[in-house]
Amino acid sequence: MQKIIVPASSANLGPGFDSLGLAVDRYLTLEVLEKMPNWQIEHDLGPEVSHDETNLVIKSALTLDKDLTPHRIKMNSEIPLARGLGSSSAAIVAGLKLAQVLSAKQFSDQELLEVATKLEGHPDNVAPALFGGLTISLIVNERPQTIKATFPEIGLLAYIPDFELETKVSRSVLPERLEYATAVRAGSVGNALVAALLTDDLELVAELIEQDGYHEPYREKLVPHLKILRELGHKVGAKGTYLSGAGPTVMTLIAPEKMASFIKAAREHGLTGEFTQLAVDQKGARSEEI
Ligand SMILES: Nc1ncnc2c1ncn2[C@@H]1O[C@H](COP(=O)(O)OP(=O)(O)O)[C@@H](O)[C@H]1O
């Protein structure tokens, strides 16, 4: 039997809006079971996620190859829905991997990236879900491209609030236009953040990852805990806090030995969501025979 494994992802990393993404070790898995007259996908993700060919996983698979033979699929996901950890991208990438497993045709990594980006609308989550690690992605000449890089050695602590925030809702508060000077500054901060990440300059990362000008200022009202966690991070010497994807999850780069005091302080400020330590997934989406 084939098993497909796809990591969660944390996008933007502050000023890398719609471009930077990091694969993390929470997983969506698919088990490919017997052939069926119609597609059937078993899961316990709740009533809003369908069990037939309308499911995002199956729709994505059929986008790559519309002639796939229907199967029974068992899906398990550790990635919470609509929390800013790339659940929809993981579902899309899982569908593309499913098509790769079941189809007689061959698909290149570039084809997978192109179809996944088209389905998700931006490449920052699908690229790390596909390839693992830190990815720097863009769409140029209408083609998505991505560069895989290594992430500095630093702990990752996610705060996952106990409410959902759909990406489309969180994108609806963004402005249609930015003033020229604001855009220039936001671009230069993003460029310098990438340089700081690639040169392991954690002090500069800590400063720049909190200097986004593209999305966090507009989303702050939807995620009031971002400011609280950022300020607590400064007190305990964290290496930066950013809104993971479209939120509401907030990610803090912080040494593991500082996590307990950070969490204690956050609880004292009334934050009741889940704290979870994450690690970078280096492998990205994979399929294996079990
Ligand atoms: N495993 C899955 N199977 C099918 N659909 C999924 C799955 N995971 C997520 N989705 C769809 O994606 C939506 C969440 O997407 P989105 O708002 O972009 O949040 P996220 O930040 O988690 O990607 C869910 O409401 C659901 O419709």
Ligand SMILES: N[C@@H](CCOP(=O)(O)O)C(=O)O
């Ligand atoms: N760049 C996107 C990222 C959305 O990530 P998700 O994990 O919330 O789906 C955005 O910020 O809108």
